[in-house]
Amino acid sequence: MNGPDNFAVPDSEDQDIAAAPHDPIPYVDGNATAGALSEVFRIDIIAALGRCRHCGSVRAFGEAMAFTDAPGIVVRCRDCHGVLLRLVETPSQYWLDLSGLSYLEIDREE
Amino acid sequence: MGIISSGFRGRRSENPALPPGQHETQDFPVLTAGPAPLIPIDEWEFFITTENGLRLSWSWNEFLALPQEEITKDIHCVTSWSKLGTVWRGVSLDALFENVETTSDFATAHSFGGYTTNVPLWDLLGGKAWVAWEFDGEPLERAHGGPARLLVPHLYFWKSAKWIHGLELTGEDVPGFWESNGYHLHGNPWREERYS
Ligand SMILES: [Zn+2]
Numbered sequence: 001m002n003g004p005d006n007f008a009v010p011d012s013e014d015q016d017i018a019a020a021p022h023d024p025i026p027y028v029d030g031n032a033t034a035g036a037l038s039e040v041f042r043i044d045i046i047a048a049l050g051r052c053r054h055c056g057s058v059r060a061f062g063e064a065m066a067f068t069d070a071p072g073i074v075v076r077c078r079d080c081h082g083v084l085l086r087l088v089e090t091p092s093q094y095w096l097d098l099s100g101l102s103y104l105e106i107d108r109e110e
Numbered sequence: 111m112g113i114i115s116s117g118f119r120g121r122r123s124e125n126p127a128l129p130p131g132q133h134e135t136q137d138f139p140v141l142t143a144g145p146a147p148l149i150p151i152d153e154w155e156f157f158i159t160t161e162n163g164l165r166l167s168w169s170w171n172e173f174l175a176l177p178q179e180e181i182t183k184d185i186h187c188v189t190s191w192s193k194l195g196t197v198w199r200g201v202s203l204d205a206l207f208e209n210v211e212t213t214s215d216f217a218t219a220h221s222f223g224g225y226t227t228n229v230p231l232w233d234l235l236g237g238k239a240w241v242a243w244e245f246d247g248e249p250l251e252r253a254h255g256g257p258a259r260l261l262v263p264h265l266y267f268w269k270s271a272k273w274i275h276g277l278e279l280t281g282e283d284v285p286g287f288w289e290s291n292g293y294h295l296h297g298n299p300w301r302e303e304r305y306s
Contacts, residue, residue, distance in 0.1 A: 024253035025146045067143055071188050071268055071288055074143045081145055088292035090305040095292030 030064035033073055036087060040094050049105040054082030061104070127184055127194050129299035135191040140253045143287060147223035147273050154257055156241060157276030160212045167276070168206070170257070173241070176201045181240055183263035185270070186299040198261055200242030203234045203277075214279035218286060219260050222273040227286035228295065229262060229269055231279065238264055241274055266297040266304070 034046050046062040057079040064084055067074040072088035077100070084100040098104075128134060157167040168176070181198040217234060219227050233239065242261040243250050250256035255272025262269045268288050289295050294303040 022148065023145045024251070025140065025142050025144070027145075069139070070141050070143045071293060072143075072291065076144055083144070086291045088288070090292055093292065093305075097291050 025067070026069070027065045027067050027076075029062060030060075030066050030075055031062040032068065033066045033075060033087075034062075036073055036089075040087070040096055043106050045104065045106075047107065050084060051102045052077040052080060052082055052084060053100050053102040055080035128192055129186055130302050131304075132186055132190055132192040132299065135193055137191075138193060138196075138254065139187070139189075139191060141187065141189065141267075142253075142272065143225060144223060146252050147221075148252070149222050149257055149273065151257060155276070156206070156258070156274065158206060158210055158279070159276070160210060160279045161214050161281060162212075164210070166206075166210065173201060173243075173258075176205050179240065181242065181261065181263075183261075185263050185267050188266040188268055188293065188297070188299075188304050192299075196263075197246055198240065198242040199244035200240035200258070200261060202237065203239045203241065204237065206241065207235060210279075212279050214281055216280045216283045217277045218280055218284055219269075219271040219277055220275045221271045222275045225271055225273070225287050227269050227271050228280075228284055228289055229265070230283065230296070233262060233265060233296075234277070238262065264298070266294075266299050268293065269297050 031046055037045055048061050049058055050061045051058045055077060057077060059078065063078055065076045065078055065081070067076065072086055074083060075085040076082060077084055082100055086097040088095040125134065151170050154170045155167045156173055157165060159165045178199055179202055181200060182195055183198070184192060184194045185196050186192045215231055217229050217231055219229060240261040241258050243256070243258040245251070245254060250259060255274070258274055260269070260271040260274045283295055285295060289306070292305055294306050296303050
């Protein structure tokens with residue numbers, strides 16, 4: 001049911017995913033996380049290509065689904081809804097989980 | 111800071127129903143880490159699994175046949191809002207655990223859609239926690255966790271898992287979705303157990 005790190009790894013047969021067009025939960029696209037993520041990344045992660053560890057899809061990070069009305073930021077794969085990134089800001093720390101991304105491909109500056 | 115702002119803070123903190131660092135809201139904000147799963151009611155179940163392989167489960171109709179309680183409680187979200195006097199209907203976990211024998215001290219709540227959160231068993235028993243399916247006299251909206259959510263109002267509200275599917279009893283306290291990424295293992299709002 002769940003992956004080793006407690007995330008759902010949904011597949012296209014998953015009823016939860018099939019219901020997505022009627023989902024009452026709002027989300028924004030990954031571009032909206034640029035401000036918060038610029039605090040922890042020196043690179044432009046929004047433009048980077050990322051590979052989803054759950055389904056293998058490769059997309060620009062900015063195209064992902066971002067859930068920001070939550071105790072932290074949760075960015076999910078647009079194709080399978082698996083978790084790509086979690087960011088929690090506490091008064092003294094950032095907690096960053098990137099385990100849903102098997103790689104990030106980042107253009108070097110000219 | 112001027113007199114007006116400190117006076118405002120003073121009045122707020124005088125409300126004994128509000129834990130430290132919380133303010134009251136009249137709204138019911140929707141906080142969620144992902145999409146709302148759609149659970150057909152004939153496929154819904156609530157399960158309890160124990161360390162020795164026992165698995166109990168209830169269908170929706172079996173669940174509704176259990177003794178129902180009306181619950182009026184204050185709820186406290188870790189993002190700092192509190193909502194006072196919320197009214198729910200649901201089944202006490204004491205009723206669901208009636209035939210469960212376990213030596214486990216902890217539980218992992220599993221939601222449809224994959225969310226998890228960990229709660230010590232003693233925080234779930236003794237009239238402290240419910241599986242709730244009605245809010246304010248109406249069936250619980252899907253955005254708020256319908257058909258049914260866990261209700262553990264004496265802990266921060268991320269412990270009250272939406273779209274509850276079941277409880278897995280464990281010997282160890284296994285960090286759940288938020289607890290594994292910065293949030294407190296326990297989450298008592300009166301002790302401000304927000305972060306790990
Ligand atoms: Zn994916």
